Amino acid sequence: MQILKPIRQRFRTVLEKLLDDPALVESSLERIVPSRDPSLADYQANIAMPLQKVLGKPPLEIAQSVVSGLDLSDICQSVSIAGAGYINLRLSPSWLAAQLEAAYRDEHLAVTKVDAPKTIVIDYSSPNVAKPMHVGHIRSTVIGAAIAHVLRFLGHKVITDNHLGDWGTQFGMIIYGYKNFCDQEAYKKHPVAELSRIYRKVQAISGYQESLAQTPKLEQAVEFARKRVEQVQTKLAAAPADKKIAKELATAERQVTTAIEELQSNHKKIEESQQDTLLMAESDTHPAIYEKVLAETAALHHGDIGNLKLWNEFLPNCRQEIDTIYRRLNVQFDHWYGESFYHEMLGAVVEDLFAKNLAVQSDGALCVFLDGFDSPMIVRKQDGAYLYATTDIATAMFREREFSPDISLYVVDHRQSDHFKKLFAVLEKIGLGHTDFRHISFGTVMGTDGKPFKTRSGSTVGLESMLDEAVARAMEVVCNPERLTGVGIQMEDQEKEQIAQVVGLGAIKYADLAHNRTSDYVFDMDKMVRLEGNTSAYIQYSYARIRSILRKAQEKGYDPSGWADSSLQLTEPSELALALHLVRFEEMLHQSMQEYTPNLITEYLYDLAKLFSSFYDQCSVLSASNANEVSSRLKLSSVVAKTLRVGLDLLGIGVVERM
């Protein structure tokens, strides 16, 4: 269902006669857009005003000459000129009805496949196995999966790859922990749980020791910041009117506060750890644990047979844990090329960079220096170990060989944007510039305290329990007996459970997708699971109501094949508003993929649900004035239901037949 394309085509023939410059024709065509104010128009062409200088005529006159040459009679019921020279288009009901007929008959809602499909690699989710997954990972997972679905739906060749962190220091932790803290009985019984316990144990000891080591540095930082304040104060005393110095003072004072806060939270962490006598004893017997962890990691990387054997043994167990999450979230990947997959290629990659003079020795490390960046991209550390930057280069090279993508998307939070800028610059230098590499960054997941969630702080919310809670809350709200009796629905526990799953998990995904991708995202369970306003539950509820009407219609003797043959009559304002919104589905999907912003999809679906509620309130379907009208409205409702279902499905959110 394309609206703008045929309309623009008509404008093109007129504009080409009017304008000599083809570029001007194109830019004018792009000014034909959906109207912001539905009371004025459905679509508007803002082309006359910018042309007034080019053509040397008043905009109203230009608009007039465009309109007089324009034939849109089959698509629009009116074409008018208003205001400063806006050309307002109102679509005709019969044209809308014809479009909806097509959508009604097609499982893909008559969405056309793109003319030139692109090969698109999407790297998303990419958690570190062994480290417990936390709320931060869900955003990459949910956004990435949605983008992949939509691009595929539009006809692109999409390849999804979960770039698992399966080769890093966390395995050193588990290996060290396994060798020193493992309860073999527990490990045999529940390997996943025991490995997770071991990991947390080593993490705790290492964290405590690091805090201790940090203390003098933090104290120094406070001291330093205070001295700086004094310095600036004397400077300001000498020149009290200088605004720059006053600002400098404010900055310096803030730095003191931050430094003190950091020191205090460090103290707090230490004190908390010291309450744990077992932890203290273990810390004593395992001094400098982090160095030992790094040694285990290095041994693994250098092919130590024992560690490699352990790694091979642990990995499936760690995978199992995240697989459970993916199964619950219903997220799949085409490939799971984790970091370990690239391990053997790294040496060659670095040598190649060195041979091409891109990488140079600096302070014992091998670095790629880039124009416009203060700091280089380090591809090999002093100790000879490789870094994520190295792996990322190898990964891009591998993907080029394997898939030769036109577009390569990395769905990773915005804190890594510097890293990706450098990475893309390097990739360009090594000859991958033909691929459109894009960092699909998203806002940090914040706690309710307004501070970023951090894995290292320890107190992360487990993803499993978070999902469980969402489901439980959905159960309370949707399936409470009082409500179900009120709306006259009886159901078995099994159906209730299924509804709670769909609604609860949908709520979490929807909350993640509904925010502008680039904004920071405050994780607030209360808000996520609230089932009113702009939430998935409201949309799912609209769907369930439509399904209920369709069922009732059949009980009343209206057969689906009967309303399929009937013609759509769009007369009431709420019907027309609904129809207009429905035919924009394809346009909206393209819009949302232009900058990869799924929130345009949630917004569309929410608006659609609202428009349906309004229609539902104003136009009775089953009690319409005659059988034709009933059939027409059943058909319209069917298209709404299908659009809601397909739209939610693209976001990875399900629907239920009743709720």
Place this chain on the structure above:
RNA sequence: GGGCUCAUAGCUCAGUUGGAUAGAGCAACGGAUUUCUAAUCCGUAGGUCGUAGGUUCGAAUCCUACUGGGCCUGCCA
């Protein structure tokens, strides 16, 4: 020090890439219900789009400066 990013209604957020009178939800207030499922609908109120300039037919959107947050900034990812 350098760089990136954000600031919109009391709160949470949109804002179609520069278009007409800046929009939703929540909260508040008023109305609608013998319901095709009221998790609803209709209405009222709420704004110097952080501040000051600039660019032009036209700015929340673009450029500059300023204010205030967040993030990154050579061997973690």
